[in-house]
Amino acid sequence: MRVLVVSAPLTGHVLPLLPLAGALREAGHEVLVATAADALRAVRSGLPVRDVAPAFDFGRIARGVMLRHPLVARSELAGTAGTRGAGLLFGAVNDQLADGVLAVGREWRPDLVIHEPFAVAGALAAAILGVPAVRQENALFDGRELARATLARLGPALRRHGLTDLPPPAAAIAVAPPSVLSQDGWPMRYGTDLGDGGLPDWLREPGERPRVLVSRSTVAGPGSAGPMPAVVAVADRVDAEFVLVRPTARLARRGLPGNVRTVDWIPIPAALAASAALVHHGGAGSVYAALTAGVPQLATVGAGDRRHNAELVAACGAGIALRARDVTADALTRLVTDVALRDAARRVGAEIAAMPGPAELVRRLESLR
Structure with a gap:
């Protein structure tokens, strides 16, 4: 068909x-x-x-x-x-x-x-x-x-x-795991299939310190920079490695702390396999990426659906919801050390992994013809 x-x-x-x-x-x-x-x-x-x-x-x-x-x-x-x-x-x-x-x-x-x-x-x-x-x-x-x-x-x-x-x-x-949100319809495991092309080799394996990916919105507008500036401001006080994904040109030109690196566009779901956490702007795709990978996340409260998304993350225990200006060294340290956050994220990740994959829905779609 x-x-x-x-x-x-x-x-x-x-x-x-x-x-x-x-x-x-x-x-x-x-x-x-x-x-x-x-x-x-x-x-x-x-x-x-x-x-x-x-x-x-x-x-x-x-x-x-x-x-x-x-x-x-x-x-x-x-x-x-x-x-x-x-x-x-x-x-x-x-x-x-x-x-x-x-x-x-x-x-x-x-x-x-x-x-x-x-x-x-x-x-x-x-x-x-x-x-x-x-x-x-x-x-x-x-x-x-x-x-x-x-x-x-x-x-x-x-x-x-x-x-x-x-x-x-x-x-x-x-596509939402029921423990996070009840949605109407046939369940299907969430994914974003662009493969892992473009992922540098050093992002395929864990680093010497916990690695935290920091991303921002793909949509220009209020709050599109997300938590990146706040993370950079306190990164040198956190025992972790931070990777800024697609930072703004202005931020990338700044003198960054020694534990902060930058990359251009990468497939974040693939990079999360060797990462300890994700800090992001609260977009639905970023929330799902971290939940699917089973890693804790810090989602910032912002415009559009970002407040709603961040609050869902906090409510299920798999992450932290904060305004970007409230991101501190203590919050980032908690993100990579809090066992309860890690365990909750893993539980949700296992729940998603147990949902039917896309290939399992093909027969059901064929029956609609």
């Missing part, structure tokens, strides 16, 4: 869709990824990718939405807007994706559409084409509520195509 995979045009949104897409291809099905902008990076997986919005500019859309809705913008920056802010923003995003996704669908004629909750343009295309739609989770919210919030703001696109509403998906795929 032909499977169209639809993602919002952001790297962190498309990467979690690739393992299942790859499993479908390995099973002999044709797969095409429909997205735009930064998410075109998915081509590195070897899957065919189609740009459905060549002029897409996420920053411009976000600024426009926030200017029109200042109260929601304030809540969004504080991380308290929940799905309300996401609905406004990704409603506008999907309005720009809808026509391009539908055009690709009409040309390519898929038998099945898989989309993430932030890409309901995929569900719209499936409804018009008369094929099943499957929602695959990639966040730490309830995907049903995310899809509803986005769809509520998709009126113009629906009207353009003669629709007033969309049918429920034929199925949903849940």
